[in-house]
Amino acid sequence: MKYDVIIIGAGPGGIFAAYELMQKNANLKVAVFEAGHPLDKRHCPIDGEKVKGCVSCKSCSIMSGFGGAGAFSDGKYNITNDFGGTLFEYIGKKQALELMHYVDEINLQYGGEGTKLYTTAGSRFKTLCIQNDLHLLDASVRHLGTDKNYVVLENLYNELKEKVDFYFDTPVQTVKRLESGYAVVCGDGEYTCEQCVISVGRIGSKWMEQVCEELNIPTKSNRVDIGVRVELPAAVFAHLTDELYESKIVYRTEKYGDRVRTFCMNPKGAVVTENTNGIITVNGHSYEDPALQTENTNFALLVAKHFTAPFEDSNGYGESIARLSNMLGGGVIVQRFGDLIRGRRSTQNRIEEAFITPTLQATPGDLSLVLPKRILDGIIEMIYALDKVAPGTANDDTLLYGVEVKFYNMEVEVNEQLESCYPGLYIIGDGSGITHSLSHASASGVHVARSITQ
Ligand SMILES: Cc1cc2nc3c(=O)[nH]c(=O)nc-3n(C[C@H](O)[C@H](O)[C@H](O)COP(=O)(O)OP(=O)(O)OC[C@H]3O[C@@H](n4cnc5c(N)ncnc54)[C@H](O)[C@@H]3O)c2cc1C
Numbered sequence: 155m156k157y158d159v160i161i162i163g164a165g166p167g168g169i170f171a172a173y174e175l176m177q178k179n180a181n182l183k184v185a186v187f188e189a190g191h192p193l194d195k196r197h198c199p200i201d202g203e204k205v206k207g208c209v210s211c212k213s214c215s216i217m218s219g220f221g222g223a224g225a226f227s228d229g230k231y232n233i234t235n236d237f238g239g240t241l242f243e244y245i246g247k248k249q250a251l252e253l254m255h256y257v258d259e260i261n262l263q264y265g266g267e268g269t270k271l272y273t274t275a276g277s278r279f280k281t282l283c284i285q286n287d288l289h290l291l292d293a294s295v296r297h298l299g300t301d302k303n304y305v306v307l308e309n310l311y312n313e314l315k316e317k318v319d320f321y322f323d324t325p326v327q328t329v330k331r332l333e334s335g336y337a338v339v340c341g342d343g344e345y346t347c348e349q350c351v352i353s354v355g356r357i358g359s360k361w362m363e364q365v366c367e368e369l370n371i372p373t374k375s376n377r378v379d380i381g382v383r384v385e386l387p388a389a390v391f392a393h394l395t396d397e398l399y400e401s402k403i404v405y406r407t408e409k410y411g412d413r414v415r416t417f418c419m420n421p422k423g424a425v426v427t428e429n430t431n432g433i434i435t436v437n438g439h440s441y442e443d444p445a446l447q448t449e450n451t452n453f454a455l456l457v458a459k460h461f462t463a464p465f466e467d468s469n470g471y472g473e474s475i476a477r478l479s480n481m482l483g484g485g486v487i488v489q490r491f492g493d494l495i496r497g498r499r500s501t502q503n504r505i506e507e508a509f510i511t512p513t514l515q516a517t518p519g520d521l522s523l524v525l526p527k528r529i530l531d532g533i534i535e536m537i538y539a540l541d542k543v544a545p546g547t548a549n550d551d552t553l554l555y556g557v558e559v560k561f562y563n564m565e566v567e568v569n570e571q572l573e574s575c576y577p578g579l580y581i582i583g584d585g586s587g588i589t590h591s592l593s594h595a596s597a598s599g600v601h602v603a604r605s606i607t608q
Contacts, residue, residue, distance in 0.1 A: 157185045157319075159606060160338050160347035162326045164188035165222020166592050167353035167583025169310055170257060170599030176317050178607035184318045185345065187338060189325035189358075190218025193307055196225060200427065206515050207427070207434075207485045213323070214429045216437075217357040220322070221307040223584070224592045228420055228439040229303030230400055231258060231593040234293035237402055238591030241598055244570050253597035258296050264313070265305035266298050269442065272399040279394055279543070283403060286542040291402040299442025329365055329579070336579060349578040349606055353599065354585040357430060359469070359563040362585050371574050372567040376587045378472035379417070379560035380529055381456035382521065383436045384537070385553040387510055388422050388451045390546035395421035395451060405539050407532045414536040417454040417560070422447035425514035425555055427486055433476045434485045436514070436555045448513050454558045455536055457529045472559040479524045479557045483517035487524065487557075491537060492550025494521060508551040521556045563587040571605040572598060580605070 159175060161168045164186050175184055190196065196215040199205045217223045233254040235242040242250040262269075273294040274280065283290040298306060314320075321340070329350060330337040336350040354362055366373050394401050400419040407414060423440025438452040461468045479487050489500040490508055499520035505512060522530055533554075541548035565587035566574065572588075573580050580602045582588075583595035 155185070155345045157345065157347040158182045159184045159349045159351065160336070160345060161186045161351045161353060162329070162338065163222065163353040163355060163358060163583070163585065164220045164320070165353060165355045165583060165595065166224045167355070167585070167589070167595040167599040168222070168351070169314070170596040171351050171353065171582065171603045172314055172318050173260065173310060174600045174603030175607060176314065178603060180317060185321060186318055187321045187324050187326050187340065188220060189213060190220070190322070191215065192322045193220040193225065193304070193311055195219070196221070198226070202515060208429050210429060210432060214357070216426070216428055217355070217430065220311055220320070222355050223357065225304065225307060226300055226439060227303065227592065228300055228418070228423065229298030229592070230418070231261065231296040231298065232293050232400070232591055233258060233296070233593055234291070236291045236293060239589035239594035241589055241594045244568070244572060244588065245601055250597060253600050254593045256600060257593060257596040261296065261298060261306050264309040266296070266302055269296060269298050269302055270399070271296050272397070274398055274401070277398060279398065279401065282543050286539060287405065288539055288543060289404045291404065293402060295400050297399050297442065300439050301446065302442050328368065331369065331576060349580070351580045351582060351602055352585060353583040356561055356563060356584050358585050359561060360431060362563055362566070366566060369576065373564040375461065375466040375468055376562035376565050377458045377460035378468040378562065379456040379458050380472055380475055380525070381414070381454055381533055381558050382525070383425055383438055383452055383454050383555040383558045385425055385450050385452040385510070385512065385555065386547060386549070388449055391419070391421065391451045391544050394544060395419065403540070405536045407535045409531055409535065410528055412457055412528065412532045414455055414457050414532045417456050419451065419453035421451045422449070423452050424448055425452050425512070427514065430561060433473055434480050435476050435557060435559045436486045437558065450510060450513055452513070455533050456558065456560060457532050469561050472561055475524060475526070476557050476559050482523060483519050486514065486516040486555050487519035487521060488512060488514070488516035488553055488555050489519060489521045490550055491548060491552040491554060494554060495534065497522070508553070510551050510553060512553055514555065516555055521554055524556055560590070562590060572602050573605070
């Protein structure tokens with residue numbers, strides 16, 4: 155089968171590339187190959203009752219399938235160049251923001267209308283934060299919520315399926331260069347195309363490394379973010395989350411001068427597990443529908459580590475820490491902040507006696523046996539710093555789930571069209587190491603589609 159364009163991966167990057175290709179030239183023959191299931195077949199078996207922990211499905215429905223890692227995410231589309239990726243370094247700040255706004259318009263058009271756009275502009279919390287040596291980053295954030303995000307994806311799929319060939323449960327094994335174009339090799343044979351867009355996300359990081367090695371595409375190591383997910387009563391952060399929804403706050407520790415930051419804030423949300431290539435880590439999300447909301451807010455506290463020579467495997471370092479927590483806890487570990495600072499493990503009894511009900515059933519344990527001292531010290535310092543702008547953050551019952559690791563793919567060398575050293579072979583989204591968010595990944599898809607059709 156021969157296509158004009160083959161897209162590998164149906165996450166936000168791949169979907170928006172397909173969408174924009176169809177907008178610009180509906181005559182193009184386009185196929186999308188996706189390792190995971192169609193949206194309606196994606197289902198994580200964890201129900202908190204019969205299945206309490208990750209059972210390592212062959213294809214993780216949280217990370218894979220139509221919608222990619224974004225499908226059951228909180229659907230927070232941050233419109234900013236301050237975080238979420240470095241797309242602006244390739245295409246310029248103005249264009250990156252324009253594309254993120256364009257993605258926002260499409261999301262509204264396909265089911266997201268009526269959702270709120272929050273902004274930090276003019277917020278009094280900026281002053282409150284700076285007075286306490288905390289730094290609130292600028293952003294506008296559209297919160298679709300896990301439920302509306304799903305509707306948008308469903309509508310986009312219904313629109314695209316008429317025009318684009320989707321191959322689900324079809325992992326691409328390798329990409330070969332041909333005299334003209336590329337061959338995409340799958341279990342059932344080869345498909346050829348003139349242009350190929352690779353958008354395999356974080357779950358495709360190992361595969362992406364393999365392709366870069368085989369094709370000799372230059373890469374460089376990226377950072378890894380390591381930390382915990384904090385869960386506390388929603389009331390503690392309500393004054394911030396009601397106005398801003400998500401606040402990205404950065405703190406520089408006194409002890410080491412390391413930067414610790416809040417990440418992925420989910421007001422009235424739930425903590426979830428995530429399986430990346432067999433490693434269980436923690437994440438969070440929340441629903442737009444009040445009926446599905448919880449009484450807790452969760453967010454990550456992360457410290458970035460970037461290794462250079464002689465050890466360059468930042469992801470390997472993060473993986474080892476996550477494996478340690480999986481070894482000790484059989485998955486994710488949960489600890490009360492009070493237990494952590496008293497140097498004792500949390501037990502089931504201590505968790506049950508707390509004035510907060512965990513939204514994830516994790517193994518009570520001791521995070522100080524897992525996280526390196528420098529990282530843990532930074533997290534503890536930040537919790538006390540946050541306690542000044544959101545009193546109650548440092549309460550004994552605040553829950554810390556570990557570990558949360560944000561793996562970044564190694565950065566693939568691409569030009570301003572996001573094209574690799576081979577003409578017609580584009581690498582976009584989180585799989586390129588350039589984006590780390592829904593809005594940046596989606597914007598990279600639009601950008602590449604416009605490059606192809608210009
Ligand atoms: C629980 C959770 C919550 C999140 N919440 C937010 C949020 O609120 N806001 C935000 O900005 N970001 C959030 N993120 C991150 C966000 O989902 C990602 O940044 C975004 O999905 C990246 O898009 P992508 O298209 O680059 O990759 P992905 O969404 O990861 O999609 C890549 C797709 O490629 C497929 N694939 C991989 N390898 C192959 C192969 N060899 N052959 C075929 N297919 C392949 C995968 O199955 C996957 O479906 C969250 C992530 C998770 C897991």
